[in-house]
Amino acid sequence: MKLSKRLTAIDTLISQHHDIIWDCCCDHGYLGMALLKRAAASQVIFVDIVATLMNDLEAQLSSINKLQKTCDKNPQWQVLCQDVGKIEIAQSKSQVVVIAGVGGELLLSLVQQIIANNAVEHLNNVRFILCPVHHTYKLRVGLKQLGLGLVSEQIVYDNKRFYEVIEVSFSSNNEISHTGNKMWNFASTEHAMYQRQLINHYNKMLNKDKPYYQKVITDYQELTDS
């Protein structure tokens, strides 16, 4: 199974060994399986709310386990069929929570719930790798309000769609900008196309809430004004 360009970008950000990696809203579980295969963590936890998906994934992982000889180096895995907002973050030295492939507003609500439901000292060693489908501006505003700091951000053009991969944690003091000002390279025609796409999209939204969307448009325009 070959990872998409978007999931590969996330996979690449996980270069060091971790205690636990969460593949949240995992669906097919491709990312978590790739991480398991290369033993990126002592434990990989798959979470999705759809029972049929999780039953299939559990069966698939169990059959892979049976094929492999039991070996201490094999990382453990767990499949949880539940709401990602209710995951319990244990105390550990290093942990990564990946949430990808859901809308930005839902993604923000999931991060807000995870933070509200878990102890601050458990969250301090967590790195969140987030890749929403749309609504990145609202997501970024919300992440900043939660007190998270930026670790890295990048634009990924995959299968004719643009995605932002945003990595944040409480241990970073770097401010999260609303428009992702560290991820742009305007020498790239793709990035210029993404900026135009965002501005066109928010122009169409002006009739919903003019002052709010005008500010969003101005923020994206300012990226190339200076």
Ligand SMILES: C[S@@+](CC[C@H](N)C(=O)[O-])C[C@H]1O[C@@H](n2cnc3c(N)ncnc32)[C@H](O)[C@@H]1O
């Ligand atoms: C399009 S898939 C994303 C798959 C994969 N993460 C990716 O990026 O390719 C979105 C998944 O999110 C799951 N989902 C949506 N809301 C959820 C929630 N509150 N808790 C757990 N899973 C959720 C859906 O069931 C679906 O399988």
